[in-house]
Amino acid sequence: MSSGSAAPRRGEKAQAAAVKPPMRDALVAAAFRLFLERGYEQTTVDDIVALAGVGRRSFFRYFPSKEDVVFPDHERCLADMTAFLAASGGEHEPVQRVCDAARLVLRMYAENPSFSVQRYRLTKKVPGLRAYELSVVWRYERALAEYLRGCFAGRRDGTLQADVIAAAVVAAHNNALRSWLRSDGKDDASAAVDHALGYVQARFGAASAPAADAQAEEDVVVLVSRRGAPLWRVVQEIESTLGRPGGGHENSPQ
Structure with missing residues (x-):
């Protein structure tokens, strides 16, 4: 066999390897094909690996469970979000920052709209997947809340503000x-x-300003005085209420 005839075959193999999806992507594609054809509950891990042409060990190398193959990109997105928040500095307004972090999740979904829509439809039909998805969403919310807690540390109701804002960002x-x-x-x-997210920022952005706490801590004093009382008497009562001894007044009667 001449070297000239062997070269094209090597080139064909290289081309085939280039177009073949990575094993992880092949497993996801096989899983969703079977989910759509048979249903999620009726599909087993053995069915998935058989269609993908790999062994069970290969499946569990990438996915701890069948549920995880439905959400193959959330771990990466959560890691990206955590790194994004960890890189924040004093120049970043906290509420704006967590809103920007939430946009990373949107970007993940928008990378593959058809897959995201398929997953949404599947999750609506399978209660177990819905519960799994809620646990994933909670992990996103926790990451946002932990960042905000650090920003609001030492502030009055700082933890409460952090948790409420994180929940609002996720809900929006x-x-x-x-x-x-x-x-x-x-x-x-x-x-x-x-x-x-603009709705959240408009309502909670001010909560990140220390002035909000200072204003909340101001005392309000209401003084009731007799109508027609002389001004020096009103002033004297105010000073007494505020705990400031008035002493003598030039215009007060002796």
Whole structure:
């Protein structure tokens, strides 16, 4: 066999290897094909690896469970979010920062709209997947809350503010995201999420300002005085209420 005839075959093999999806992606593709054909509950890990042409050990090298193959990109996205928040500095306004962190999740979904829509439909049908998804969402919320707690440390109700704002960011993001998924990925996801997160910033952005706490801690004094009382008597009562001894007054009667 001449070297000239062998070279094209080597080139064909290299080309085939280049177009073949990585094993992790092949497992995800096989899993969703079977989920759509048979249903999630009726599909086993053995079915998935058989269709993908790999062994069970290869599956569990990438995914701890069948549920994880439905959400293959969330671990990466959570790591990206955590790193993004960890890189924050004093120049970053905290509420704006967690809103920007939430946009990383949107970017993950928007990278593959058809897959995201398929997953959304599947999750709606399978209660177990819905519960799994909620646990994933909680981990995002916890990452946001932990960052905000650090920003608000030592502030009055700082932990409460952090938890409430983190929950609001997640709720607003998910509201817009589900609206986009219900449109089969045809609407403008970025515009919807920007609008929803803008709603959160407008209502909670001021909570990140220390002045809000200082204002909340100001005392309010209400003084009731007799109508027609002389001004020196009113002043004397105010000073007495505030704990400031008035002493003598030039215009007060002796």
